Amino acid sequence: MWIFLVGLAVQAAGGVAAWILGRSARVTHALGAGGAVLGAVLALIGVASVLTERAPSTLRMAWNVPYASLSLGIDGLSALFLFAIGVVGAASAVYGVGYLGNHHPVRKLGACWYFFNLLLASMSVVVTARNGVLFLAAWEVMSIASFFLVTFEHERDEVRSAGWLYLVASHLGAAVLIVLFVLLGREAGSLEFDVLQAATPSSGVASTAFVLALVGFGVKAGFVPVHVWLPEAHPAAPSHVSALMSGVMIKTGIYGIVRTLLWLGPAQPWWGWTLVAVGLTSGLLGVLFALAQHDIKRLLAYHSVENVGIIALGLGLGVVGLTMGQPMLAAAGFAGGLLHVLNHALFKALLFLGAGAVIHETGTRNLERLGGLMRRMPATGIAFLIGSVAIVGLPPLNGFVSEFLIYAGALGTGLRVGPEQAAVLFGCAAGLALIGGLAAACFAKAFGVVFLGVPRAPLAHPPSDPPRTMRAGMALLALGCVAIGLLAPIAVRFLIPVLSAGTDVSLEIATLEMRAHAGTFQKVTMVSLIALSLVGSLWLLRGALLRGRPVSRAPTWDCGYAAPSARMQYTASSFAQPLLHLFGALVRSTRHESLPEGLFPGKAAFSTHAHDVWMETVFTGLFRKAQALLDRFHWIQQGNVQLYVLYVVVTLVALLLWKLN
Amino acid sequence: MHTASLLHVLAALALAPLLPGITNRIKAWFAGRHGRPVLQQYYDLAKLLRKGAVYSETSSWVVRAGPVIAVATAVCALLMVPAGNVSAALPFAWDFIAVAYVLGLGRFFTVASAMDTGSAFEGMGASREVLFSALAEPALVLLLASLARTAGGDATLSGILAGVDGSAWSVHAPVFILAAAGLFVVFLVENCRVPFDDPNTHLELTMIHEVMVLDHGGVDLAFIQYGAALKMWVLALLVVGVLVPVRTANPWMDLAFATGGVIAIGAMTGVVESTMARLRLVRLPHLLIGATVSGILAFVLQGR
Numbered sequence: 001m002w003i004f005l006v007g008l009a010v011q012a013a014g015g016v017a018a019w020i021l022g023r024s025a026r027v028t029h030a031l032g033a034g035g036a037v038l039g040a041v042l043a044l045i046g047v048a049s050v051l052t053e054r055a056p057s058t059l060r061m062a063w064n065v066p067y068a069s070l071s072l073g074i075d076g077l078s079a080l081f082l083f084a085i086g087v088v089g090a091a092s093a094v095y096g097v098g099y100l101g102n103h104h105p106v107r108k109l110g111a112c113w114y115f116f117n118l119l120l121a122s123m124s125v126v127v128t129a130r131n132g133v134l135f136l137a138a139w140e141v142m143s144i145a146s147f148f149l150v151t152f153e154h155e156r157d158e159v160r161s162a163g164w165l166y167l168v169a170s171h172l173g174a175a176v177l178i179v180l181f182v183l184l185g186r187e188a189g190s191l192e193f194d195v196l197q198a199a200t201p202s203s204g205v206a207s208t209a210f211v212l213a214l215v216g217f218g219v220k221a222g223f224v225p226v227h228v229w230l231p232e233a234h235p236a237a238p239s240h241v242s243a244l245m246s247g248v249m250i251k252t253g254i255y256g257i258v259r260t261l262l263w264l265g266p267a268q269p270w271w272g273w274t275l276v277a278v279g280l281t282s283g284l285l286g287v288l289f290a291l292a293q294h295d296i297k298r299l300l301a302y303h304s305v306e307n308v309g310i311i312a313l314g315l316g317l318g319v320v321g322l323t324m325g326q327p328m329l330a331a332a333g334f335a336g337g338l339l340h341v342l343n344h345a346l347f348k349a350l351l352f353l354g355a356g357a358v359i360h361e362t363g364t365r366n367l368e369r370l371g372g373l374m375r376r377m378p379a380t381g382i383a384f385l386i387g388s389v390a391i392v393g394l395p396p397l398n399g400f401v402s403e404f405l406i407y408a409g410a411l412g413t414g415l416r417v418g419p420e421q422a423a424v425l426f427g428c429a430a431g432l433a434l435i436g437g438l439a440a441a442c443f444a445k446a447f448g449v450v451f452l453g454v455p456r457a458p459l460a461h462p463p464s465d466p467p468r469t470m471r472a473g474m475a476l477l478a479l480g481c482v483a484i485g486l487l488a489p490i491a492v493r494f495l496i497p498v499l500s501a502g503t504d505v506s507l508e509i510a511t512l513e514m515r516a517h518a519g520t521f522q523k524v525t526m527v528s529l530i531a532l533s534l535v536g537s538l539w540l541l542r543g544a545l546l547r548g549r550p551v552s553r554a555p556t557w558d559c560g561y562a563a564p565s566a567r568m569q570y571t572a573s574s575f576a577q578p579l580l581h582l583f584g585a586l587v588r589s590t591r592h593e594s595l596p597e598g599l600f601p602g603k604a605a606f607s608t609h610a611h612d613v614w615m616e617t618v619f620t621g622l623f624r625k626a627q628a629l630l631d632r633f634h635w636i637q638q639g640n641v642q643l644y645v646l647y648v649v650v651t652l653v654a655l656l657l658w659k660l661n
Numbered sequence: 662m663h664t665a666s667l668l669h670v671l672a673a674l675a676l677a678p679l680l681p682g683i684t685n686r687i688k689a690w691f692a693g694r695h696g697r698p699v700l701q702q703y704y705d706l707a708k709l710l711r712k713g714a715v716y717s718e719t720s721s722w723v724v725r726a727g728p729v730i731a732v733a734t735a736v737c738a739l740l741m742v743p744a745g746n747v748s749a750a751l752p753f754a755w756d757f758i759a760v761a762y763v764l765g766l767g768r769f770f771t772v773a774s775a776m777d778t779g780s781a782f783e784g785m786g787a788s789r790e791v792l793f794s795a796l797a798e799p800a801l802v803l804l805l806a807s808l809a810r811t812a813g814g815d816a817t818l819s820g821i822l823a824g825v826d827g828s829a830w831s832v833h834a835p836v837f838i839l840a841a842a843g844l845f846v847v848f849l850v851e852n853c854r855v856p857f858d859d860p861n862t863h864l865e866l867t868m869i870h871e872v873m874v875l876d877h878g879g880v881d882l883a884f885i886q887y888g889a890a891l892k893m894w895v896l897a898l899l900v901v902g903v904l905v906p907v908r909t910a911n912p913w914m915d916l917a918f919a920t921g922g923v924i925a926i927g928a929m930t931g932v933v934e935s936t937m938a939r940l941r942l943v944r945l946p947h948l949l950i951g952a953t954v955s956g957i958l959a960f961v962l963q964g965r
Binding site for chain 1 (some may be wrong): 730758762
């Protein structure tokens with residue numbers, strides 16, 4: 001435990017040192033990234049020593065704040081999230097050195113590293129806190145630190161508005177969480193997590209708390225419809241920050257939901273079905289909105305909504321399994337959802353880092369301007385390809401493992417239960433299949449348009465693979481994707497302590513089920529290895545056959561037209577058009593066109609815009625009304641600090657008088 | 662692993678190029694022509710394997726890797742699919758999900774190879790391919806899940822299809838007919854046959870699979886055609902597993918019936934291609950949703 005805390009302290013100290021002592025870009029990077037990586041390594045060593053029972057798993061100190069204590073603890077559930085934070089944090093930090101480079105003022109770089117390291121440390125505290133007040137404090141630090149990271153390029157208008165939206169969204173979420181903790185704390189008499197876990201709230205309170213957790217944590221996780229901040233904030237942030245936020249930070253929302261479920265006593269069936277419904281909706285709408293995007297980082301951000309949906313589907317099936325008395329479904333659902341947390345952290349961070357390298361080299365995020373980067377940036381291209389195959393859930397990479405667990409749970413239980421429940425479970429599997437198919441379409445588009453073909457617009461300077469630090473960050477994450485994919489039989493065994501500590505699945509059932517799945521994954525790995533060796537030997541065969549024969553290059557076949565140009569390539573918009581047409585009722589992207597007219601057509605133009613339907617139809621109107629209402633209280637806000645101090649005093653006196661009576 | 666399973670894999674590897682030949686022969690017979698030799702695909706493969714290569718100027722290593730991966734994934738899928746009563750070489754729980762995803766991996770790289778040529782036509786084909794496969798995926802999962810529930814509730818594809826025997830047919834005939842119909846639609850779309858795609862068309866604008874591989878030649882084209890034939894065999898086995906409920910105690914007999922069934926599916930494809938036109942592209946999603954609906958109906962009808 002102490003090693004873990006030293007790790008966090010090193011991270012925090014590195015951040016502060018980078019801000020205060022950083023005189024040159026070089027020193028700032030060394031202090032900031034060095035602190036982040038060293039801290040992450042120490043923290044992971046600490047986690048390992050706790051899990052192997054060489055160190056105590058909890059720490060409690062008094063804290064001079066009402067209801068609060070400095071309680072920290074590492075169990076299986078915390079360890080899973082800490083592992084994701086450590087690996088993605090270290091990879092993003094190393095990458096950040098090259099990405100930030102020395103294009104920015106040193107002072108700004110220092111601030112960036114300070115908030116980056118603060119974000120890392122605060123996330124680690126969020127998933128290890130064992131007291132409500134400490135949890136909320138760390139949660140708030142996490143939100144503020146990430147807000148300052150999102151607004152790193154605050155001189156741009158859209159970055160400021162994205163940051164503002166993020167700040168409002170995360171604080172509305174935090175407000176709901178405060179209500180949640182007050183509600184549960186009142187019932188249990190304490191905000192210590194172990195007391196909360198031991199208490200059994202009444203069914204009404206438990207249901208209310210479930211809804212509050214779903215909304216409050218859901219804002220951070222990015223469930224539809226409270227995802228609206230996500231596609232704005234993630235593209236605005238620097239890419240290594242996007243990777244950390246999209247890969248890890250939104251998962252703290254998932255952590256919160258899983259942890260809260262432990263405090264609510266026996267689960268009620270509708271909780272599970274609600275989570276399933278939220279998951280399927282987020283998954284489907286997330287991937288459809290992603291298909292409609294032209295901005296590579298917005299596309300990836302919407303895919304986070306999709307993947308958080310898959311996680312929610314897994315967790316929902318887990319809860320359903322608990323309430324139906326189907327331990328197999330409970331274990332497989334929770335295992336799939338929680339493993340997908342780690343998997344998504346790895347491949348989404350990898351994709352954001354790859355996208356960042358593209359932006360770093362080409363200066364544009366617009367898919368319609370990119371193309372042909374595989375030949376100029378081969379290392380980045382391979383990293384992005386690995387990320388794409390993994391996120392689509394294809395074997396032999398890690399995305400397949402977690403999705404397979406969810407399929408196995410839903411289908412396996414669907415064979416044994418009554419027709420009504422089986423219908424819904426099969427529906428979940430079919431929904432997951434549809435989401436997977438659409439994700440494949442979307443990443444065929446993203447990877448194909450960016451890295452294959454030829455550039456669609458002239459570039460300022462010829463792109464090349466990014467600096468070594470950036471490649472190292474990507475390599476670490478790509479390795480993680482491959483390792484979990486091929487070592488799935490081992491990976492699922494690591495889920496046993498996660499399940500027994502983090503869910504209501506008992507240790508025996510978790511062990512039994514995960515051992516069974518490990519057996520299945522041995523076969524999957526065998527198939528993967530056969531596939532890889534076949535690919536290798538066929539590649540050699542192809543080389544042997546072609547040796548000594550003429551191998552030449554010629555223009556692409558374009559229906560007999562021998563001078564195809566870059567502008568004649570299929571574009572990202574046209575690639576996605578048939579799918580968006582089919583699902584037009586859900587996406588509702590708008591078209592602006594001026595078609596060629598007359599015998600001698602002049603200028604013609606066509607563009608599509610995929611605005612967020614929820615933002616436009618729900619939140620814009622809602623917030624406008626709220627603003628109109630709040631404007632009436634505008635006279636309170638005088639901009640005078642003394643007056644605000646007076647407000648505080650008056651409120652305190654009023655509360656004291658009320659309490660004394 | 663039984664010897665019959667291994668022999669089936671070898672038989673499929675050897676006989677798969679026969680399927681397109683049979684389909685073509687049936688089509689020729691309907692059209693009153695003599696038609697190409699049944700073994701034409703073998704001659705084509707042999708000829709292509711002797712050729713050099715011409716690559717598009719825009720392309721990277723992806724276009725070279727695509728065909729190799731297409732063959733490798735089709736072979737892996739073959740290892741997980743049973744031939745009627747003959748168990749797959751490598752069966753495991755929920756292997757049919759793995760079959761769908763392994764074939765999906767092959768498709769992802771075929772699509773990527775098409776995008777690598779930077780051609781508008783090939784991009785168009787790629788875009789249609791991902792659309793139709795995204796819609797076929799849920800149909801496949803639902804159809805096989807409904808079958809699994811009807812035929813005994815085993816988790817492996819081999820177990821599911823072994824349960825579809827004569828006695829099960831006498832009880833659940835409507836379910837099996839619906840499932841077979843749905844699986845046949847999936848077979849047609851995944852192999853880009855009429856009414857989804859016409860392998861004989863001469864207009865690039867209307868093609869799906871053929872247009873994606875326009876820029877492949879020589880050894881690469883041979884790999885692609887062989888991979889496509891193997892994929893046809895794999896998906897035909899799913900339909901055969903339901904439609905040919907011969908479950909004898911003798912694995913060699915079972916294997917013979919399954920192989921015969923696959924050949925018959927090849928012929929049936931020829932009949933379909935001869936007797937109907939391809940549908941308009943905008944109508945194709947309706948057919949795929951129809952396949953999903955037959956999966957739902959099969960689930961409802963099995964009534965348990």
